[in-house]
Amino acid sequence: MRERLVVARRELGSLRSEKTIVLALLIQLFIAAFSSFLVVGLVSLYSPNASQGNYVVSVGVAGNASDDLAPVVDADDKRRAVVYGTESAATRAFTNAEVDALLVATKYPNGRVRVSAYAPEGSFRTTLVVVQLKDALSAYERQQRDHLSSRLTKKPLDLPPESSGSPYYGFTYTILVPLLMFLPAFISGSVVADTLSEELERGTFELLRVTPLSIPEIVDGKAFAMVALAPAQAALWLAFLAYNGVRVDHPVSMLVLVTGMAAVLVGGGAALALRLGERRDTQLVYSFGAIAVFGLASLLPESPQNVVAKLAVGSPTSLTYPTVAAVAVAAIGAYALARRTAAGMT
Amino acid sequence: MNARRVLRIARWEVGKNTGSIDRRTAAILVGVLVLLAAVAPVLVAANPSPGQGIYRVGVAADDPYYPAVERNPQLRAVEPDAGMVTSGDAELRIEGTRVYVGTSSKAQAALAELRSAVVSYNDYLMRHEPDDAAAFPVSVTLQYLEQDTGTTGGTDTGDGGTGGGAGTTVADGGDGGTSTDGDSGETTPAGSDGGGTDGSTSDGGGGVPALPGGAFGGTQSGTPSSLNPPFPLRSLVLAFAFLLPLNVLIQAYGSSVIDERINRRGEPMLVSPASRGDIVLGKTLPYLVVAAAVTAVIAFAVGGGLPSVLAVLPLAGLFLAATFLGAMLARSYKELTFVTVFVSVPLMAYAFVPAVFTNVHPIAAISPLSIVVQDLEGSRIGVGEFLFATLPVALAAVVCFALGSGVYREEDMFTQRPIPSKVMDALAAPLKNRRRVALWTALFVPFAFIAELFCIAALFVVPESLALPVLLTAIAVVEEAAKSLHVRAGFLRGKFESTRSAALAVGALSGVGFFVGEKLTLITQLVGLPGLELGRAAFGPSVGANPLVVVGFLFAPLLLHTVTASVSALGASRSRRTYLGGFVLAVLLHVGYNLTVVTSLA
Numbered sequence: 001m002r003e004r005l006v007v008a009r010r011e012l013g014s015l016r017s018e019k020t021i022v023l024a025l026l027i028q029l030f031i032a033a034f035s036s037f038l039v040v041g042l043v044s045l046y047s048p049n050a051s052q053g054n055y056v057v058s059v060g061v062a063g064n065a066s067d068d069l070a071p072v073v074d075a076d077d078k079r080r081a082v083v084y085g086t087e088s089a090a091t092r093a094f095t096n097a098e099v100d101a102l103l104v105a106t107k108y109p110n111g112r113v114r115v116s117a118y119a120p121e122g123s124f125r126t127t128l129v130v131v132q133l134k135d136a137l138s139a140y141e142r143q144q145r146d147h148l149s150s151r152l153t154k155k156p157l158d159l160p161p162e163s164s165g166s167p168y169y170g171f172t173y174t175i176l177v178p179l180l181m182f183l184p185a186f187i188s189g190s191v192v193a194d195t196l197s198e199e200l201e202r203g204t205f206e207l208l209r210v211t212p213l214s215i216p217e218i219v220d221g222k223a224f225a226m227v228a229l230a231p232a233q234a235a236l237w238l239a240f241l242a243y244n245g246v247r248v249d250h251p252v253s254m255l256v257l258v259t260g261m262a263a264v265l266v267g268g269g270a271a272l273a274l275r276l277g278e279r280r281d282t283q284l285v286y287s288f289g290a291i292a293v294f295g296l297a298s299l300l301p302e303s304p305q306n307v308v309a310k311l312a313v314g315s316p317t318s319l320t321y322p323t324v325a326a327v328a329v330a331a332i333g334a335y336a337l338a339r340r341t342a343a344g345m346t
Numbered sequence: 347m348n349a350r351r352v353l354r355i356a357r358w359e360v361g362k363n364t365g366s367i368d369r370r371t372a373a374i375l376v377g378v379l380v381l382l383a384a385v386a387p388v389l390v391a392a393n394p395s396p397g398q399g400i401y402r403v404g405v406a407a408d409d410p411y412y413p414a415v416e417r418n419p420q421l422r423a424v425e426p427d428a429g430m431v432t433s434g435d436a437e438l439r440i441e442g443t444r445v446y447v448g449t450s451s452k453a454q455a456a457l458a459e460l461r462s463a464v465v466s467y468n469d470y471l472m473r474h475e476p477d478d479a480a481a482f483p484v485s486v487t488l489q490y491l492e493q494d495t496g497t498t499g500g501t502d503t504g505d506g507g508t509g510g511g512a513g514t515t516v517a518d519g520g521d522g523g524t525s526t527d528g529d530s531g532e533t534t535p536a537g538s539d540g541g542g543t544d545g546s547t548s549d550g551g552g553g554v555p556a557l558p559g560g561a562f563g564g565t566q567s568g569t570p571s572s573l574n575p576p577f578p579l580r581s582l583v584l585a586f587a588f589l590l591p592l593n594v595l596i597q598a599y600g601s602s603v604i605d606e607r608i609n610r611r612g613e614p615m616l617v618s619p620a621s622r623g624d625i626v627l628g629k630t631l632p633y634l635v636v637a638a639a640v641t642a643v644i645a646f647a648v649g650g651g652l653p654s655v656l657a658v659l660p661l662a663g664l665f666l667a668a669t670f671l672g673a674m675l676a677r678s679y680k681e682l683t684f685v686t687v688f689v690s691v692p693l694m695a696y697a698f699v700p701a702v703f704t705n706v707h708p709i710a711a712i713s714p715l716s717i718v719v720q721d722l723e724g725s726r727i728g729v730g731e732f733l734f735a736t737l738p739v740a741l742a743a744v745v746c747f748a749l750g751s752g753v754y755r756e757e758d759m760f761t762q763r764p765i766p767s768k769v770m771d772a773l774a775a776p777l778k779n780r781r782r783v784a785l786w787t788a789l790f791v792p793f794a795f796i797a798e799l800f801c802i803a804a805l806f807v808v809p810e811s812l813a814l815p816v817l818l819t820a821i822a823v824v825e826e827a828a829k830s831l832h833v834r835a836g837f838l839r840g841k842f843e844s845t846r847s848a849a850l851a852v853g854a855l856s857g858v859g860f861f862v863g864e865k866l867t868l869i870t871q872l873v874g875l876p877g878l879e880l881g882r883a884a885f886g887p888s889v890g891a892n893p894l895v896v897v898g899f900l901f902a903p904l905l906l907h908t909v910t911a912s913v914s915a916l917g918a919s920r921s922r923r924t925y926l927g928g929f930v931l932a933v934l935l936h937v938g939y940n941l942t943v944v945t946s947l948a
Contacts, residue, residue, distance in 0.1 A: 014678075014680075015680070021684075023684040023685065023687075023688045024684050024687070026688070027684075027687055027688055027691050030691060030692060030695070031691060094491070094493070095491070095493060095494055096493075096494055097493040097494055108479075110479040111479050111480060111483055112479040112482075112483055112484070112485065113483060113484050113485070114485050114486075114487075115484060115485065115486045115487070116486075116487050116489070117486050117487065117488040117489070117573075118488075118489050118490075118491050119488060119489075119490055119491075120490070120491070120492070120493045121490035121491055121492045121493075126490065126575065127575040130488070130573060130574070130575040131575060133488070133573065134570055134571070134573040134574070137484060137486055137570035137573065138465070138570040138571055140484055140570070141482070141483060141484040141569065141570045141571075144483035144484055145472075145480070145481070145483055147483075148477075148479075148480035148483055149480075151477045151479075151480035152472075152475055152477065152480055152481065153475060153476070154471050154474075154475070156468040156471055156472060157410055157411060157414060157464050157467065157468055157471075158443050158464075159461055159464050159465065160445045160457060160460050160461050160464060161445065161457070161461075162458075162461065163447075163454045163455070163457035163458035163461060164454055169451060169452065169454070169455035170397050170400065170420065170455060170459075173397075173400065174395075174396040174397035174400065175396065178396055187683070187684075187687065190683050191680050191683055191684075194678070194679035194680045194682070194683050195678075195679070195680055197679060198608075198678055198679040198680070201608055201609070202608060202609060203609070272374075275370065275374070276370070276371050276374070278371075279601050279604075279605070279679050280597075280598060280601035280602065280605065281371045281375075283597050283601060283683075284375065284594070284597060284598060285371070285374055285375050285378055287594065287597060288375070288378045288379060288382060289378050291382065292378055292381045292382045292385060295382065295385040295386070295389055296381075296385055298389060298392075298394045299385070299388060299389065299392060299394070302398075303394050303396065305394075305396035306394065306395075306396050306397075306398050306399075309396050309397060309398075309400055310399070310400055313400045313452060314434075314452070315399070315400055315401070315402050315422070315437075317399065317422070
């Protein structure tokens with residue numbers, strides 16, 4: 001055991017002296033920052049009422065159903081209805097940008113209302129306007145359905161109250177946290193493949209063999225260092241998220257899962273490097289292989305991403321922990337594979 | 347440069363890659379690829395969502411809301427129990443028409459999801475009604491039309507510019523306010539009423555925004571719930587498909603380059619009559635050809651045209667160039683892996699993130715991928731727009747290759763030295779005489795340009811009042827670094843004497859180089875990025891026709907750049923500490939100048 005720890009310590013030491021681990025952390029910080037930026041950008045652009053709610057969209061209303069439609073448009077204080085007597089007056093007002101949007105509503109004898117909606121093209125406001133139009137017209141649809149409910153065989157359900165919550169709450173837990181948990185594992189696997197194929201290509205592996213260490217012990221030591229690195233980075237992320245006010249539940253189970261995933265990828269990476277010997281081949285097969293592993297794992301009843309999301313958000317199911325256990329079993333399998341490949345080299 | 351030698355080296359490179367893969371590797375690779383090919387369609391069919399069942403809703407199986415909850419992937423129906431919401435065992439509980447909601451933000455998010463679940467369930471119910479007019483009493487046709495005023499948000503507080511840009515031209519336009527109307531592309535009138543029609547899209551489901559793909563511009567029609575803000579999701583996903591193969595390609599390329607440096611394998615090539623340029627070009631050519639071929643195939647498959655291929659190629663070039671430079675600097679395979687990831691992630695972000703805002707926000711213009719998106723959407727692409735998106739990227743690629751080639755020599759390839767010291771080598775290598783300093787400063791302008799665009803992209807969500815000072819500082823740092831880093835490298839590696847006169851001469855040359863290179867940024871005027879307030883701040887306003895102002899705008903930045911570059915060069919000629927001091931002083935001067943210009947113009 002002592003010998004293996006020596007190899008592990010040396011491995012970590014070389015990472016430290018190259019300072020490349022700083023690069024890795026920077027990348028992850030970058031990804032986190034940019035995806036958060038993306039979400040903020042998306043929220044402000046595509047769901048503007050979630051962020052800046054002070055802009056009032058003025059909507060021109062015309063057509064024979066204006067009397068029904070205008071009050072619905074006005075019902076929300078983010079919208080203001082302006083009724084025009086004729087369609088041409090309304091169109092003129094829209095082209096001159098006196099109103100942000102235009103609805104021309106025509107009621108037909110069968111009860112259906114056909115609405116021609118116009119929104120300004122290609123601008124910041126477009127999204128905001130369309131969101132408000134959609135909101136108003138959906139409310140109008142519900143109202144009209146109510147009027148015509150005698151003609152329906154089933155009554156539509158009443159809507160639950162509107163929520164003050166951000167529609168992007170889920171993003172942090174379903175995309176960002178899984179990404180931050182699995183990225184270190186993926187990198188660890190790649191690095192162990194690198195360090196082994198470099199030793200093999202430079203011929204320094206031969207030097208290690210004349211030490212009292214056996215090949216499996218050398219591989220063990222290197223793999224151990226890399227597997228340990230993944231949960232350490234993940235834990236750093238969890239702390240960082242907590243510091244930023246993102247509550248993450250079940251951190252311990254998540255770290256176990258990350259360790260398991262890292263062990264699977266590191267075991268696989270080590271086995272490939274020992275088998276193939278050359279970095280180019282190893283990395284190629286490793287990249288595709290890692291994608292395949294994630295793809296396969298996604299087909300589980302609960303995918304690893306989903307397990308992380310559920311653990312983080314705090315709603316694990318009866319399948320969540322068995323999945324974590326399954327990953328641990330797979331990790332032991334990958335270790336055995338790397339071990340057997342290493343033993344085959346002597 | 348000798349074409350025959352380049353081609354021979356390229357042939358070797360191809361031969362090395364195809365010939366040396368042994369049977370075992372090939373077998374494993376084929377196995378993995380077959381596995382992937384088998385998994386991919388299953389994944390597409392099963393479409394596992396990472397957000398599956400993250401919100402728990404207590405609802406009885408006979409409750410009318412039960413099917414609505416069941417149909418939504420993010421919601422999970424659990425056995426209702428009176429105290430479950432307060433105890434935190436569920437986010438929501440439904441009893442009859444009452445919904446009990448917890449106080450957490452998670453519960454609020456769950457409620458929003460429930461609301462959209464009920465909306466889509468109602469639509470589903472109504473679709474089975476015999477009386478269609480009563481089930482969907484409102485039908486909408488949404489059209490996008492141009493309005494008569496300037497488009498960008500209507501803010502336009504005149505102009506906000508700075509010395510960053512020296513925008514002289516476009517005297518005819520007059521005020522800087524209404525730039526976005528005339529110029530090319532940017533809008534998608536008519537054409538292609540993409541998907542999105544008939545209200546049958548049964549809720550996007552997945553984790554992030556429920557923004558189904560489909561129509562972009564053009565016309566959408568259907569029920570109110572099928573309306574969606576214009577969002578080129580499909581095109582974006584397809585545009586992303588162009589980037590993925592590049593990541594695999596740079597893996598192979600990086601391996602091949604660093605391979606030359608292991609055990610002095612590249613030495614025979616170095617002592618051959620082939621020049622460094624021949625070797626680098628020859629080694630790169632096959633990968634560039636593969637990139638072009640793959641891009642063309644993808645473009646053909648997803649319905650893109652020549653503009654897509656032409657827009658992706660510079661990006662592929664930059665991916666390869668950055669990898670090449672990384673492989674020249676890295677000390678080990680491990681380091682190369684980190685460097686490769688470090689290269690590809692920001693590049694992907696640079697290409698992809700602005701493209702998300704294609705046709706919504708002028709910031710999209712900086713990314714070559716928005717050209718691809720526009721091409722896929724079938725809209726017109728202006729020449730100015732195309733150049734604006736691709737030229738900085740292409741120039742940056744050339745510069746990376748040039749820097750990497752500078753250290754493609756024995757003393758750098760086969761030694762183990764820290765990255766910063768090799769960076770200094772790479773920067774100093776091309777500085778054969780003082781005039782080269784001006785040339786290289788000019789060459790760094792595209793990088794400064796990209797970095798500044800990046801800052802704008804990162805800051806445009808911040809309120810403008812706060813973003814402007816931060817941005818001005820960031821720009822000053824970027825530009826001063828571009829003017830002084832290689833100067834420092836030159837002094838450090840003894841390319842110039844460490845005298846005051848040499849420092850002043852080199853600094854002045856660097857400033858002039860930057861000034862000339864900066865004129866490149868004038869192409870921003872063609873795209874309308876100055877219409878955006880931050881863009882104006884970075885790249886200068888369009889100045890009126892007053893000749894005195896024009897002259898002032900021409901020479902003030904020239905003076906600024908020479909002065910600040912000389913200050914940092916003076917510092918660079920001594921030691922690391924004096925360099926830092928000079929650099930900080932130069933940045934302060936620059937920021938001061940920018941702030942003065944902004945306030946005097948406002």
